[in-house]
Structure formats: structure tokens, C-alpha cells
Amino acid sequence: MSLKFPWFYYAGRWLMRFLLFVLTSYHVRGQENVPASGPFLVVANHLNNVDPPLVAVSIPRKLFFMAKEELFRYKIWGYFVRGFGAFPIHRGRIDRTAMRQTRQVLDAGYGLVMFPEGMRSTSGHMIPALPGSALIAVDNDVPVLPVGITGTEKMWQLSWIFKRPCILVTIGKPFTLSHNGRVTKEQLAGLTDTIMSHIAELLPSEYHGVYAKKV
Numbered sequence: 001m002s003l004k005f006p007w008f009y010y011a012g013r014w015l016m017r018f019l020l021f022v023l024t025s026y027h028v029r030g031q032e033n034v035p036a037s038g039p040f041l042v043v044a045n046h047l048n049n050v051d052p053p054l055v056a057v058s059i060p061r062k063l064f065f066m067a068k069e070e071l072f073r074y075k076i077w078g079y080f081v082r083g084f085g086a087f088p089i090h091r092g093r094i095d096r097t098a099m100r101q102t103r104q105v106l107d108a109g110y111g112l113v114m115f116p117e118g119m120r121s122t123s124g125h126m127i128p129a130l131p132g133s134a135l136i137a138v139d140n141d142v143p144v145l146p147v148g149i150t151g152t153e154k155m156w157q158l159s160w161i162f163k164r165p166c167i168l169v170t171i172g173k174p175f176t177l178s179h180n181g182r183v184t185k186e187q188l189a190g191l192t193d194t195i196m197s198h199i200a201e202l203l204p205s206e207y208h209g210v211y212a213k214k215v
Helices: 007-023 051-058 075-083 096-107 132-140 158-162 185-200 209-214
Strands: 025-029 040-044 063-068 086-089 111-114 144-150 166-171
Touching (some): 051 111, 051 144, 051 166, 086 096
Parallel strands (some): 063 111
Antiparallel strands (some): 144 166
């Protein structure tokens, strides 16, 4: 896996920022919480396909992404997806290749972005998360940077272009997951809830969904 970014990576980031400022009311809070150096794991709620590039332009560090394997099935499209820092993961099973690439990214001092829920929430409410993000944070002993996204759930039909939806990205303070030795399945579930609670704290109550009682 190459950790170098092609020329269109920088052009794509500029274009994304331009489109956000033209087509939406886009705001970012908490950029001062982003670690200035070293590896870290970004975790965010997931509302729309635009969320990955949105996070990329909102955090002033070079980031890599875990993305569903289906995005890489077509060579040309897969080439561009990889060029923007994404690498595939097979959902529903342990993907050892993806885990090795994760360690490569973090060992090199970059940020890794994950959406713990594993899929978009069609309702806008937070849905039960998978344990992968907690496992990666524990195995690699890296700080976790929570991010709350609101507004992108309104960007479904083309008519949103004429409404300039308010898009807010809120970056929380990094935290670490405390653990002792090997983590059990039950402990991993608890650590996953901890991650999601930190994300929920950055969101209005109507987004909390299944994590409403854990905030």
C-alpha cells in the first residue's frame, strides 16, 4: 500500500472545499483539538456518502480511510478512491489485509478515519456500532478523535442544492481507551460504547438514536 498521495488528491480537496462553501452553509468547530503530529484514529457518525471527503477537508492533517470493498471493484473508480487515501475492508469478517494496512498508516504517523456504525444511518439517528474502531484503537494504542456530523442527512435528493443545507462538523477532544492486557468481547463492546458516547456528546440530542441513554 502506497502512502503517497497523487496530484488529484490536492485538487480534489480544493474542489470539495469550494463546493461546500458554494452549495452549503459549512462550518467546522474544534480544529484546535486535532493532534499536531503523530498517529490518531478519527471516529465519526455516518449520514451520507459525502461524509468521508467532508471529514478529510475539515481536519488539517493527511488522512487515510477504511472503505467498503465494493467501491474498489471497478479499476478506474478504485484507482481514484485509493488516490484519496482509502483502502478496502471486507465487512462482516476479520480482514487481515486491512488490519495490516491500518497498522502501516498509523505506524507512519498518519490519521485513520473510521465510521464505527459501518453504514449510513438513513434516519439520521445513530445506529449500533461495530467493534472494529475500538479494536484498532486498542491494538495500536493511539488517541481517538471524535467527530460529530450534522446536516449531510439532508443531502439526499438533488433539490438540496437549492436549499444550502447547514453542514456542521464538530471535532471533540482526543481521548484514549483504557484497558489492561487482552480485551474480551464484552470489554470491546464497552469500549465501542465509549467511542460512540464521545461522538454523541458532539451532536444534538435528536441525533443520539440508540446512544441517547449513554450520553
